Amino acid sequence: MAIQVAVCGPRDCTSEDESNAREVGRLLAERGAVVICGGYTGVMAAVAAGARSAGGTxxxxxxxxxxxxxxxxxxxxxxxxxxxxxxxxxxxxxxAVIVIGGSWGTLSELALAMRRGRTPVVQLGGWRLLDEEGHPLAGVRHASSPEEALTATGLWSGH
Amino acid sequence: MAIQVAVCGPRDCTSEDESNAREVGRLLAERGAVVICGGYTGVMAAVAAGARSAGGTxxxxxxxxxxxxxxxxxxxxxxxxxxxxxxxxxxxxxxAVIVIGGSWGTLSELALAMRRGRTPVVQLGGWRLLDEEGHPLAGVRHASSPEEALTATGLWSGH
Amino acid sequence: MAIQVAVCGPRDCTSEDESNAREVGRLLAERGAVVICGGYTGVMAAVAAGARSAGGTxxxxxxxxxxxxxxxxxxxxxxxxxxxxxxxxxxxxxxAVIVIGGSWGTLSELALAMRRGRTPVVQLGGWRLLDEEGHPLAGVRHASSPEEALTATGLWSGH
Amino acid sequence: MAIQVAVCGPRDCTSEDESNAREVGRLLAERGAVVICGGYTGVMAAVAAGARSAGGTxxxxxxxxxxxxxxxxxxxxxxxxxxxxxxxxxxxxxxAVIVIGGSWGTLSELALAMRRGRTPVVQLGGWRLLDEEGHPLAGVRHASSPEEALTATGLWSGH
Incomplete structure (x- = not known):
């Protein structure tokens, strides 16, 4: 069975989020991963388009x-x-779960993925989360590019 | 996008149900349909095995x-x-939804599919449903073989 | 904590179903049971109205x-x-679950309750279910009046 | 029908969260509101205990x-x-939704409530959320005491 990567992000996203999502989709497809997404517009449509452009599922x-x-x-x-x-x-x-950009729906997905606690969660852009003392919350992996986002999942660490 | 066909049936199924499910899976894969199932044992495992044997998804x-x-x-x-x-x-x-064999979980799926009312629902074997006067309930399509089950969906009626 | 009884039935119900539902609601409220229902019209509205008429929740x-x-x-x-x-x-x-009348949505609730297998399921009116050989399915308790429906739950068997 | 207020918070909460939750529950019950919660331990148990101590539902x-x-x-x-x-x-x-304390599950509830966008969302303690530029996210109402949390819902603003 192929690796499955969930990619989450806003319907109303920035053009940078959209470009990132498209590239993440393309890279995932090239590595043979199945992309799981919300299926509508914005980041969801961009990651799907990117994956399909590379023949992905x-x-x-x-x-x-x-x-x-x-x-x-x-x-x-x-x-x-x-x-x-x-x-x-x-x-x-x-x-693994890759979260691109910020919205309340997207934050709920980030939080649910961290709550689940079983799989790597990578954030590319988007909102910042601090604890009560103002320190960044532990556990979320941060990436600054689509390539880094895939690397940060650790799913292809053997490469 | 490929045609998607949901196939439902009991975990604890008869050997006839299992054989029917395997054949339904194979036939669906041969026609290029994606099989949707519950993913566990019994009819679910048989339909999956049948579809995979024919290279299906x-x-x-x-x-x-x-x-x-x-x-x-x-x-x-x-x-x-x-x-x-x-x-x-x-x-x-x-x-379309194809229901093979009888169990309470399977009956819930048949009923939910009929409640939904948007897609053909085909029953192959399994329990009998009568209205308050004892007449068979209208709407469910009955098949007596895997081939008939696919035909009864109407999805390939143009063939 | 009070006893909770789920009462299920069609949106589009017969006048007999409606009258039965109202009476079931009233009787449950009189015995101090909380009524759980789907919250819309038909049997759901009738059981709610019956329960509220007797000061129930x-x-x-x-x-x-x-x-x-x-x-x-x-x-x-x-x-x-x-x-x-x-x-x-x-x-x-x-x-306990009491099912009044017949519809596909109602049948799904009956089937899910039987699938669950942990609580008594009582049918008052509605469709008939037979196995592959044409015998009535075991397990569902049948009642012919609202009073019998409550008795059949066994929740007040000590009375 | 009574006002319903959802109160969310961690299973593993601080003693301050627990004390706040108990007091929020008590105050809600005194005003006749029904408390909706997750039903388990931590903040969920404390708000329930507080509400029940004041005769609430x-x-x-x-x-x-x-x-x-x-x-x-x-x-x-x-x-x-x-x-x-x-x-x-x-x-x-x-x-209205009142969120007490911080955890990933709690954050998912805060985010889902904001995503819903139909009801006031009040945060008492817990994590801090900033946008990409580091500014606090608009929309969440902040309270520093149980009394303030109820006031911030706006449900009793006519008092």
Missing amino acids: VVGILSRADRENANPDLSIVIPTGVGEARNNIIVNSGD | VVGILSRADRENANPDLSIVIPTGVGEARNNIIVNSGD | VVGILSRADRENANPDLSIVIPTGVGEARNNIIVNSGD | VVGILSRADRENANPDLSIVIPTGVGEARNNIIVNSGD
């Missing part, structure tokens, strides 16, 4: 019970019908 | 949040973590 | 993420936002 | 499908069986 885990507004680059569509609860399913499905 | 929508007990023939694993609520996700993900 | 487990179309007799509203997956939550929340 | 929305490990102060128990996806149900059920 993309699974869209939709909040809706039908395919309305799903992006056109999905290989497989899972219309969960469970609303925002699908965020849990996305992060549960990745051997 | 199989998605396992698991009740657990991890991959424990997932069968070995899944191409893609979605560990939903939502328990039996994953039955809804399975039936929502099919362009 | 009614919890509505909604499919939507907001309160739109919730019936007016709910004491507590849980807008799950998980769509039809909320059926699992309803049946999981009852110390 | 507490609903526990559990991740498990059964009542194992539920705290003893719940009036109503909803064993969802949907795992961490129950966090969405908790925040959807509040006319």
